[in-house]
Amino acid sequence: MGATGLLLEYEDAxxxxxxxxxxxAPHAYSRPxxxxxxxxxxxxxxxxxxxxxxxxxxxxxxxxxxxAHLREVKMFPNALNPHKEEARxxxxxxxxxxxxxxxxxxxxxxxxxxxxxxxxxEESKQWLQQEGNTPEKLCLFHIKAVASYVxxxxxxxxxxxxxxxxxxxxxxTLAESGVPQLVQPMIWDYAADLDVESKVLLIExxxxxxxxxxxxxxxxxxxxxxxxxxxxxxxxxxxxLQWLKVASSIPADVLQGGxxxxxxxxxxxxLGMSNLEFDTFMSPFKSLSSLEAELTCxxxxxxxxxxxxxxxxxxxxxxxxxxxxxxxQVFHKCTVEEWMEENVYPSLEKLQQVVDDLDKAIKAQx
Numbered sequence: 001m002g003a004t005g006l007l008l009e010y011e012d013a014x015x016x017x018x019x020x021x022x023x024x025a026p027h028a029y030s031r032p033x034x035x036x037x038x039x040x041x042x043x044x045x046x047x048x049x050x051x052x053x054x055x056x057x058x059x060x061x062x063x064x065x066x067x068a069h070l071r072e073v074k075m076f077p078n079a080l081n082p083h084k085e086e087a088r089x090x091x092x093x094x095x096x097x098x099x100x101x102x103x104x105x106x107x108x109x110x111x112x113x114x115x116x117x118x119x120x121x122e123e124s125k126q127w128l129q130q131e132g133n134t135p136e137k138l139c140l141f142h143i144k145a146v147a148s149y150v151x152x153x154x155x156x157x158x159x160x161x162x163x164x165x166x167x168x169x170x171x172x173t174l175a176e177s178g179v180p181q182l183v184q185p186m187i188w189d190y191a192a193d194l195d196v197e198s199k200v201l202l203i204e205x206x207x208x209x210x211x212x213x214x215x216x217x218x219x220x221x222x223x224x225x226x227x228x229x230x231x232x233x234x235x236x237x238x239x240x241l242q243w244l245k246v247a248s249s250i251p252a253d254v255l256q257g258g259x260x261x262x263x264x265x266x267x268x269x270x271l272g273m274s275n276l277e278f279d280t281f282m283s284p285f286k287s288l289s290s291l292e293a294e295l296t297c298x299x300x301x302x303x304x305x306x307x308x309x310x311x312x313x314x315x316x317x318x319x320x321x322x323x324x325x326x327x328x329q330v331f332h333k334c335t336v337e338e339w340m341e342e343n344v345y346p347s348l349e350k351l352q353q354v355v356d357d358l359d360k361a362i363k364a365q366x
Contacts, residue, residue, distance in 0.1 A: 055111060
């Protein structure tokens with residue numbers, strides 16, 4: 001098919017041992033299983049690039065009580081607090097454990113995408129009040145710390161990171177940060193109508209800032225909606241073809257999701273068709289979708305009237321339980337817990353606080 005590399009994002013599927021055993025999910029790879037996977041990849045000529053999230057998408061770690069104090073915002077487990085040395089120590093420990101089981105690496109992906117709520121933690125708010133400090137500089141500070149650790153501890157390994165947190169940062173700020181000398185950005189965009197011109201301009205910006213190489217990232221599945229259960233091959237093929245136009249406009253290294261005309265020909269030959277186009281398939285998990293809709297509906301009803309607040313909260317709790325039960329029929333329990341903690345429990349806690357406040361107000365009047 002033309003593939004030469006394999007990007008492995010482990011999260012809780014890595015066989016972490018003490019003192020990080022809490023990060024290891026029940027369904028995680030065992031060390032022998034992981035060795036077998038890596039050996040198989042090598043036998044197939046696939047160069048493995050491990051990915052360890054080190055800033056955003058940290059739910060797999062920050063959901064645990066042992067690490068919850070390292071959150072940027074107390075209520076949300078997705079972003080790491082960039083001010084805490086203990087947070088950086090956790091990242092270094094994860095990197096070291098993954099490095100131990102991977103030999104002869106040339107690249108190591110440190111994630112760093114979609115760092116939601118960055119700058120909204122209490123420590124960050126205080127830091128941002130100081131003259132000259134900005135959310136962009138805070139982001140680059142943490143990225144530089146992580147990339148510097150990889151570069152200094154593993155001199156033959158080059159760090160890669162997702163680029164989305166860099167896109168809105170000025171060329172001057174990027175250049176002055178020192179980050180371009182430490183890491184290679186991987187530009188990701190999974191849209192079928194990817195804007196070629198804007199991508200070329202973005203690559204040129206990164207070049208001017210001092211980044212030595214730029215990577216492209218497409219996707220062979222996913223990224224087409226939360227209700228998608230079957231892969232839209234036509235969508236992803238169009239995305240790859242758009243990336244080909246970008247690649248023909250400016251030189252760059254491509255690994256994850258890399259597509260060439262030869263690959264397109266191989267796919268069409270394998271499927272026995274040309275000019276690949278596929279219809280949209282939606283999720284068969286209708287009960288799960290209806291529960292999500294009911295959850296949204298009840299939230300809207302809550303906003304309409306505080307008179308039914310207590311009753312509604314009770315019903316909302318029941319819907320949440322049904323939603324969790326439905327999700328556990330499809331996903332691993334630990335995955336469901338992560339999703340619930342990030343997308344449901346914060347809202348539930350806010351509603352509960354309103355109920356408590358209302359109860360106090362009523363008692364005070366009596």
